[in-house]
Amino acid sequence: MIPTIDFREFHEVALPARLAAGNGALAGPDATQIGPLAIRTPDGAYTYRGTGDTVEIVAGDADAKTVVGLDLDSWRGLVADLDTPPALFYGGRVEVVRGNPLRFVRWEPALRAMFHGRPIFDPATVDLRDRAGAPLAIARSFTLDEIRSDDTDARHFLATAGYLWVREAFDLAEVAEMLAEADLLHDEAVEGDQQSWWGRDAGGRAVLCRVLTGARRERLQRLHRDDRVGLVASLPGIELRNDAGNDRDGITVLWKTPNVVEGLADLPWHRDCGMGGHASACPRYVMTICLTDGSPEAGELRFLPGSHMFSHPFIDGRDESAPRGVSIPVAAGDITIHIGDVMHVSMPPTSEAAPHRVSVLMGFASPEAKHHRGERHYNDVLLGADDGQVAHLADLVTPDQPSNA
Ligand SMILES: [Fe+2]
Numbered sequence: 001m002i003p004t005i006d007f008r009e010f011h012e013v014a015l016p017a018r019l020a021a022g023n024g025a026l027a028g029p030d031a032t033q034i035g036p037l038a039i040r041t042p043d044g045a046y047t048y049r050g051t052g053d054t055v056e057i058v059a060g061d062a063d064a065k066t067v068v069g070l071d072l073d074s075w076r077g078l079v080a081d082l083d084t085p086p087a088l089f090y091g092g093r094v095e096v097v098r099g100n101p102l103r104f105v106r107w108e109p110a111l112r113a114m115f116h117g118r119p120i121f122d123p124a125t126v127d128l129r130d131r132a133g134a135p136l137a138i139a140r141s142f143t144l145d146e147i148r149s150d151d152t153d154a155r156h157f158l159a160t161a162g163y164l165w166v167r168e169a170f171d172l173a174e175v176a177e178m179l180a181e182a183d184l185l186h187d188e189a190v191e192g193d194q195q196s197w198w199g200r201d202a203g204g205r206a207v208l209c210r211v212l213t214g215a216r217r218e219r220l221q222r223l224h225r226d227d228r229v230g231l232v233a234s235l236p237g238i239e240l241r242n243d244a245g246n247d248r249d250g251i252t253v254l255w256k257t258p259n260v261v262e263g264l265a266d267l268p269w270h271r272d273c274g275m276g277g278h279a280s281a282c283p284r285y286v287m288t289i290c291l292t293d294g295s296p297e298a299g300e301l302r303f304l305p306g307s308h309m310f311s312h313p314f315i316d317g318r319d320e321s322a323p324r325g326v327s328i329p330v331a332a333g334d335i336t337i338h339i340g341d342v343m344h345v346s347m348p349p350t351s352e353a354a355p356h357r358v359s360v361l362m363g364f365a366s367p368e369a370k371h372h373r374g375e376r377h378y379n380d381v382l383l384g385a386d387d388g389q390v391a392h393l394a395d396l397v398t399p400d401q402p403s404n405a
């Protein structure tokens with residue numbers, strides 16, 4: 001399914017043409033800040049160097065600050081927007097020949113701009129408007145009744161902001177039933193069972209972050225046939241399939257815990273296709289049902305409004321200069337739905353005291369969506385460790401050289 005592209009011809013003919021046609025202007029300013037990157041494959045090496053307003057392609061890798069080695073399939077996956085630098089790192093498919101490996105990750109938006117013409121997110125130029133032309137109220141919510149009577153504003157909001165918040169979709173008795181099943185799943189999960197993600201707290205204790213097999217539980221499985229879920233999932237206005245038939249990933253349950261210092265308990269700013277498959281599986285949508293409390297104290301969810309139309313550099317959530325984004329103060333029974341491409345972050349709880357956020361996640365994608373290498377799920381590259389620990393990318397590729405190397 002990966003198109004067979006000739007490495008040399010691509011760099012000598014196809015890519016220069018794309019850059020000249022406008023992709024160079026999209027990538028140039030960001031690429032220039034990062035420093036030259038070279039990709040080395042069995043068919044040779046080329047260096048990408050930002051020159052201010054475009055990107056220059058140079059044969060060889062002598063002048064690159066970072067040189068990464070990829071096999072041809074991985075490189076073709078990158079060119080087809082099927083693979084990503086983080087997925088290649090997690091999958092052990094990158095050889096760091098020289099320099100800081102995080103530079104390859106930082107180049108991702110510029111590479112997507114160069115290869116595909118996808119613009120890079122710039123908050124200064126994003127201008128989101130409601131249907132009347134007024135600035136979009138980016139923290140607004142909807143009710144199911146509003147949507148049932150007229151869903152035009154909700155559809156517009158979701159398409160424009162990239163997310164949507166629906167208040168009080170489930171009553172507290174229903175929430176209690178779902179929470180009881182979540183507790184059972186929590187108790188059943190075993191480190192290294194390959195269907196759960198784990199982290200570690202400051203005391204070294206293993207902490208359960210998510211269970212992928214919520215669909216095994218009857219009350220949670222029933223969500224797939226729920227009218228309210230169906231109504232919200234209809235808002236994108238395209239045919240979407242959920243994974244109800246899958247015992248893994250059909251329903252995921254997620255727990256926030258304070259003071260988790262290792263693992264992916266607190267996902268950094270990310271897009272849901274960050275582990276690959278944008279070209280084969282997007283647009284995809286993720287619905288989140290809040291079972292407890294979504295306040296900052298409980299571990300809040302934030303979005304970067306309008307970022308789904310763009311690429312955004314990888315940002316470590318622990319970075320002081322990370323964007324603030326928009327907080328969605330969900331409460332028990334509320335739903336959010338977001339486009340997989342919109343940048344979002346799951347913040348650590350700011351309070352030691354419970355409740356901390358517990359959420360049920362459901363994924364929706366086009367019926368044609370598939371994994372380009374025939375595997376089950378792109379995020380499976382994160383599984384595999386015997387103890388179920390999922391490494392943080394910044395820790396996984398910790399450079400042995402300073403970041404300006
Ligand atoms: Fe996500």
